[in-house]
Amino acid sequence: MTHLYETARALVAPGKGILAADESDGTIKKRFDSIGVESTEENRRAYRDLLFTTEGAEEFISGVILYDETIRQSSADGTPFARLLESKGIVPGIKVDKGAKPLALTEGETITEGLDGLRGRLEEYRGLGARFAKWRATYSIGPGKPSEYCVWTNAHALARYAALCQEAGLVPIVEPEVLMDGRHTLEEASKATGRVLQAVYVELHDQRVDLRGTLLKPNMVLSGYEAPVRAGVREVAEATLECFYRHVPAAVPGIVFLSGGQSDEDATAHLNAMNQTGPHPWELSFSYGRALQAPALKAWGGDAANLTDAQQAYLHRAKLNGAARFGRYSEDMEREAVAA
Numbered sequence: 001m002t003h004l005y006e007t008a009r010a011l012v013a014p015g016k017g018i019l020a021a022d023e024s025d026g027t028i029k030k031r032f033d034s035i036g037v038e039s040t041e042e043n044r045r046a047y048r049d050l051l052f053t054t055e056g057a058e059e060f061i062s063g064v065i066l067y068d069e070t071i072r073q074s075s076a077d078g079t080p081f082a083r084l085l086e087s088k089g090i091v092p093g094i095k096v097d098k099g100a101k102p103l104a105l106t107e108g109e110t111i112t113e114g115l116d117g118l119r120g121r122l123e124e125y126r127g128l129g130a131r132f133a134k135w136r137a138t139y140s141i142g143p144g145k146p147s148e149y150c151v152w153t154n155a156h157a158l159a160r161y162a163a164l165c166q167e168a169g170l171v172p173i174v175e176p177e178v179l180m181d182g183r184h185t186l187e188e189a190s191k192a193t194g195r196v197l198q199a200v201y202v203e204l205h206d207q208r209v210d211l212r213g214t215l216l217k218p219n220m221v222l223s224g225y226e227a228p229v230r231a232g233v234r235e236v237a238e239a240t241l242e243c244f245y246r247h248v249p250a251a252v253p254g255i256v257f258l259s260g261g262q263s264d265e266d267a268t269a270h271l272n273a274m275n276q277t278g279p280h281p282w283e284l285s286f287s288y289g290r291a292l293q294a295p296a297l298k299a300w301g302g303d304a305a306n307l308t309d310a311q312q313a314y315l316h317r318a319k320l321n322g323a324a325r326f327g328r329y330s331e332d333m334e335r336e337a338v339a340a
């Protein structure tokens, strides 16, 4: 297991975090639709190539989560993406779940699929260069939600996935995401997140997973996006830490937050505020998709002529989140040129 501990620790090295570039075909199409670009295999490849070849990103990015299609693709010069990342000291990872599907006999709750045949797929991904994996479960907040049924079935599946990963020599990133859509309060978000985390750690323990070779990728505790009054940065940081201190064992080396639809600036400010306190038992880092990519995607707009601008935009966000790892981010940095 010691190589798993080392990989997990490398992924939360000081000043660094993870880029989630594992959007499924459906999700990347949505992102491309927003900039008026057709989601062809070559456009998806070119866009990911732009991100992965950004010079200097390795100073702030420890790992990249790839999608099944992406781990089989190569950079323009023919180097497979996993090898390209590895050569920059960035650890390649892979999303292995098959998506959140309706949970039988519930109204609107989900269960994540993908366990059947997973052992074989993990072996293949390891051969393709992956050193860690990701599995995402989703939960909504509302009347009677998340139900105990949804909380425990997803915890069970997350633990089955994590145990298979460790057996295959991959670090499992365990991602229970309580969705922040709706009008819920900060307290309701904290309660739901706490229930979810508690179940996840019971199942991980029961299924013999060694927490030292795992990472947790959770939501932050936020007021619902449509709530009439929304908590500020300090309140979010305090509520999130309070919840994690109660439910996440100290053996977990790192908590790598997802951005989950927060603006890029909010996602950075929240992480920064948490890292201004401490020390904490776990590294507090990021594994952002949208909050790292949004400005780059917009700057690119599907045009190769914008490559440099798009790379600068991505590098800038990576740098700001790297600063937030030390609690050294400030709003003024938003306006600084990345080269400064």
Ligand code: 13P
Binding pocket: 020, 136, 175, 258, 259, 260, 261, 287, 288, 289, 290, 291
């Ligand atoms: P966001 O940061 O855009 O939420 O994406 C992270 C992720 O990997 C979700 O599964």
